Amino acid sequence: MKKYEVYRHIRRRALVFGLPVSLFVLQMLAVIGSLITVIFSFHLVLLFGATMANGILYGLLIKWGQQPEKLKMGTVFPKMISNKKITLNETYDELS
Template structure:
């Protein structure tokens, strides 16, 4: 009988084209902005400049995704979450 390994990395980061979702959204905003610029003022130099700028941005975002210590971010969530009910007496005892 075939045995299956338990997949434990369910909370791993979702990646699109090697980028986290937030970086991918930033990349798509840059692509859409450059497309609008090219469409509304068609210029061959602008077309190549936009392609190069989007490629450079993609490279930087890939580098930041591989080495997140380059972009310092604080921790949003607390270390411990408790369901302990806080009453007035406990709060008063801690303050005294």
């Protein structure tokens, strides 16, 4: 009988088909876009091209998903955190 191991690290990093959720969404958008393209302008070359493009994109996303530090664009936290209360008068003064 086959045994299945319980996946207990879901809080660490959720994966769908080996990709983080955000990259999986990007992959599915590409697949849906290529399907719509193939359906509305059917060519056999386009079908193979879309399949190959989606396969290459999946391979690239797998590589990028294994090295998430390369995908960071900016800082997570601001340089200064303040507990100063913001009122409506202050926001109008800043705008003018």
